[in-house]
Amino acid sequence: MVTGARVGADAAVTDPGGSAVIERDYRYFPPVFVPTPPSRDQYDGEEVSPVKLVGSEPVSTFSVDVDTGAYTNTRRFISEGQLPPRGAVRTEEFVNYFRYDYDRPDSAAQPFTVNTDVAVSPWNADARLVRIGLAGFEMPEQERPAANLVFLLDVSGSMHSRDKLPLVKTAMRQLAGMLTERDRVSIVVYAGAAGLVLEPTNDERRIKDALDQLEAGGSTAGGAGIELAYRVAEGSRIEGGVNRVILATDGDFNVGTADREALVELIEQKRETGVTLSVLGFGRGNLNDAMMEQVANNGNGNYSYIDSALEARKVLGDEVGATLFTIAKDVKIQVEFNPAVVSQYRLLGYENRALREEDFDNDAVDAGDIGAGHQVTAIYEVIPAGAKGWIPARRYEDAVDARARELATEAAFVKLRYKQPGGDTSQLLTYTLPATALATQRMPQGDFAFASAVAAFGQKLRGDALLDGFTYPQLVSLAGPQTDFWRQEFLQLVKTADGLE
Structure with missing residues (x-):
């Protein structure tokens, strides 16, 4: 990015006719180069398959x-x-x-x-x-099983930008509006540490109020968040229903279990309990697409990237059945x-x-x-x-x-x-x-x-x-x-x- 500026010092002078004229002494300040931070997005694409x-x-x-x-x-x-x-x-x-x-x-x-x-x-x-x-x-709809959902939300400092945590809140509010009386939602958040901010409930107002109070800050203890989310999901299990963790993040795990193989192994162990994991990706700049796609695959869930409120409505509103019910x-x-x-x-x-x-x-x-x-x-x-x-x-x-x-x-x-x-x-x-x-x-x-x-x-x-x-x-x-x-x-x-x- 390049920025430059002209600043002027005003001075009053008199023209030959005696009228006062304001002149501006322009001085040009050289451009300032503001480097764009390099993207830390991580992808793991394979080569095009051979014949x-x-x-x-x-x-x-x-x-x-x-x-x-x-x-x-x-x-x-x-x-x-x-x-x-x-x-x-x-x-x-x-x-x-x-x-x-x-x-x-x-x-x-x-x-x-x-x-x-x-x-x-x-x-x-x-x-x-x-x-x-x-x-x-x-x-x-009347045949859908009851759902026990744990919203696992990344509220670390990397989620501060407009296309991350604010959009996460929009997406989760969309899903909260689709709940029935038989469903339950809990909210677990993680930054420097993980915590439970909402006990299981189907009260849409309580869910939305809890979402509204979330703010971004701190490092990213993703592994601890996943561990806690699974414990909450298992503690409120609905037998014969859907028991699923929905992880919303940019995938920037930098504290705790950050190694992808270790995370995948953790998810593989947890899926044996019958609790599945879906991932919603957000933002840019440090998007760990490779991590999120593999975590969702091994959690018997699906991976969606949410780039707008419209996409949130599509995934968590119009297609909520496909997103939640296997x-x-x-x-x-x-x-x-x-x-x-x-x-x-x-x-x-x-x-x-x-x-x-x-x-x-x-x-x-x-x-x-x-x-x-x-x-x-x-x-x-x-x-x-x-x-x-x-x-x-x-x-x-x-x-x-x-x-x-x-x-x-x-x-x-x-x-x-x-x-x-x-x-x-x-x-x-x-x-x-x-x-x-x-x-x-x-x-x-x-x-x-x-x-x-x-x-x-x-x-x-x-x-x-x-x-x-x-x-x-x-x-x-x-x-x-x-x-x-x-x-x-x-x-x-x-x-x-x-x-x-």
Whole structure:
């Protein structure tokens, strides 16, 4: 930042006609350079996932992800006139920020439906996009279980700015307004130390009054706050209900358990009690996105970034069911491609959700949870057998075996595992993607086109070299005109990003 100033000393002089004239003696003070503090934001983005050859790696396994923090944080960057760091972008969180026209289940007995689509890749005519969409059961309000919520609020000195603690209060007031007579809220705060400022209550006025009295100051004993919040949640447990800690912070843990691995280990231990943890991120400058995303993942909750009162209303008002009420836990997806039909593939996003093939059938391996009304979308880009791929044919490549040719009517075999919210044993669902689906010459349409545009936007911001020069105007054209507010905002973000390149 550069500042300069002119200051004047007034002096009265007389002109030749005898009139008094005020003259100003201007002196120029040189510019003062006020350095902008360097950002201490922390991101842990993975490299864009590589292309896989079906002949050698036919199976793709990953945990579902319903986080959206990467999208809203990117929106904040672009709205402030800069592109986000590549490490801040997680493509799956872009795609899953939006809702799509998937068929929904009729009851909680089968908590979600599975929807598939195939179309020509808009940026590679030789490839096909395969979309797998899960749509969660939309739980009616009267069927929602009672909720025991502990607001764990960071009130350290780093939370002083307008986009942090004041916005935390707005967000928590929003959630307090959604409570029923059966629900309970406690408030735990932490700065240099942790403390309980509100015993369990469903009195909305008491909750809002307690929030209004909070002020920021001191260091950040995050580990102590988490320990206390879990003790409070366990002490006011509602059997058969939702028992959840909601952590609101910029993630700047600097006193106590500050090491990410130690925090994750702590959270993994606490989730065994049945108390889950969701994270709301706030602010900039020292945003520890890497910490918050991993803490939420291991706490069987979700991570959202709140950049405005409008986003707070979306997450904690309009989508409160998805935020609080789990309908399926430890949800895993495994796709096995048939080498007789598909030669190469890549998954757009989900790099830090990848699982080993053997993890799929292992119920001891933790995976993502799906909340009431949540949707999860995964998009693969695949090369049909015989088409030009990203990787040229190998000289000593094995021929497709007889079993793959025998099942040549199948392009892929899709498997899903999930547990009921109170269960420990997973259930298996299977689906077959027919080979004929890859023969389509149709470009993505409607919802699929919009989802493809969102995925491409994320990949473009990450520097994906395989987008083959797909431009921002092409992204806007692919997304098409939209009437939904959030989708219209997406189009404006893409156009703004174009001007920031």
